[in-house]
Amino acid sequence: MELEYKNHESPILKDGIKNYLIDIDGTITDDIPNEEPERMSTCLPFLDALETINKWYDEGHQICFFTSRTEDLKAITEEWLNRHGFKYHSILCGKPRGGNYHWIDNHLVKATRYKGKFTDLVEKNVSIQVFKD
Numbered sequence: 785m786e787l788e789y790k791n792h793e794s795p796i797l798k799d800g801i802k803n804y805l806i807d808i809d810g811t812i813t814d815d816i817p818n819e820e821p822e823r824m825s826t827c828l829p830f831l832d833a834l835e836t837i838n839k840w841y842d843e844g845h846q847i848c849f850f851t852s853r854t855e856d857l858k859a860i861t862e863e864w865l866n867r868h869g870f871k872y873h874s875i876l877c878g879k880p881r882g883g884n885y886h887w888i889d890n891h892l893v894k895a896t897r898y899k900g901k902f903t904d905l906v907e908k909n910v911s912i913q914v915f916k917d
């Protein structure tokens with residue numbers, strides 16, 4: 785990963801490169817709870833997700849699967865991702881469960897809710913919550 789360092793601050797990605805954090809259950813395959821791990825090796829990927837994510841990877845973006853699956857489910861997840869041909873850089877387990885995420889960070893954060901179609905992203909004007917000036 786190419787990072788730019790300046791002035792004793794955390795490094796940032798090169799211009800135009802994104803750190804994609806992508807959910808697994810309900811986003812790139814069926815929504816499988818941790819309590820039913822036996823389904824995690826037999827489920828099928830959403831093909832539009834597979835195609836779009838691999839394109840982003842080939843364009844040079846960073847692909848990290850950020851999932852509420854626990855560490856003990858990482859091996860089965862890795863095997864599934866590899867078997868279905870997903871290109872990625874990392875898997876982060878332990879995302880808090882329950883949804884309603886609101887991420888606060890000193891770096892730029894954008895979020896996109898998956899609603900059944902995984903495509904390239906497009907610009908839209910929407911309302912967001914920000915800190916008071």
Ligand SMILES: [Mg+2]
Nearest residue numbers: 807808809810
């Ligand atoms: Mg999910």
